[in-house]
Amino acid sequence: MTDRDEILKQKLAHAGVDAEHAQSALDIDAILQAWRRKVFKRELGYRALSELDLPLDLPQLDVLMAVWAPANEFGGEDGSETMVSTVAQRLHIDPSRASRMTSELITRGFLKRAVSQADARRTVLELTDQGARVVDAVRTYKFLVLGSYLQDWSAEEIATFLPLLERFSQWSETAACPGGLVTEEINKLRGSLSDLSPDEAVKEG
Numbered sequence: 001m002t003d004r005d006e007i008l009k010q011k012l013a014h015a016g017v018d019a020e021h022a023q024s025a026l027d028i029d030a031i032l033q034a035w036r037r038k039v040f041k042r043e044l045g046y047r048a049l050s051e052l053d054l055p056l057d058l059p060q061l062d063v064l065m066a067v068w069a070p071a072n073e074f075g076g077e078d079g080s081e082t083m084v085s086t087v088a089q090r091l092h093i094d095p096s097r098a099s100r101m102t103s104e105l106i107t108r109g110f111l112k113r114a115v116s117q118a119d120a121r122r123t124v125l126e127l128t129d130q131g132a133r134v135v136d137a138v139r140t141y142k143f144l145v146l147g148s149y150l151q152d153w154s155a156e157e158i159a160t161f162l163p164l165l166e167r168f169s170q171w172s173e174t175a176a177c178p179g180g181l182v183t184e185e186i187n188k189l190r191g192s193l194s195d196l197s198p199d200e201a202v203k204e205g
Contacts, residue, residue, distance in 0.1 A: 015185040048141045054134060056110075061138060063101050064110060066090040067125050068135045081116055081124045110134065 005026060012022040045058050054061075066087045088098035102125055105111040110131035116122035127135060150158065 011185065015181040017182075044142060044145065045138075047145075048138045052137055052141060054138070056134065060101060060105060060110075061134070062091055063087055063098070063105060064127065064131050064135050065138075067102075067111060067127055068132070081118065082126075083122065083124055087125065105131070 008026075009019060009022045012025075013019065017025070042058055045061065048054075049056060049058065049061065056064075067082045069082060069086075069090065084099050084102055085095055087093075087102060088095040091098065102111055106113065109128055112126050112128050113123050114126045116124045153161075
């Protein structure tokens, strides 16, 4: 433990966070930062595209996945109708970018336009046979890799891990509005930085 971490733990103690939970927060953050860097690089996605020799990049693959919209990733029902605006919403990208990417995938034969079954005035997106084969292959690849990794986990470990992972995945929403001593300490932090000019803040960041 570095002196800087000890000082940080002392600050957390002032907000009512005991040493054990402060250390847990440090440990979790270290794991998450390393995981974030791996996820940001999209290692598994790149491996799938490379090993399956697919003529797509990751953003294009994301669009195909958003059109197919598996319920375990996007919620709702499998096979629900998808429009360009739906793709933009699911991937959190600009509608104009979603439009450009879907048009390119239509030109290349991975997507097609169709008439909505719910409203004949509306155009929806569907996977072509070629697009469906790509999605199926990538998802199968991903779960072959992840499933084989989990083979070494016991049923008890998985049963413990999954609900805790789901609970932890909501931490930012749950912790968004702290109260009491934590809020007081955050206000102190804000006050200690109030003399920074915008340019200085950028340099410090």
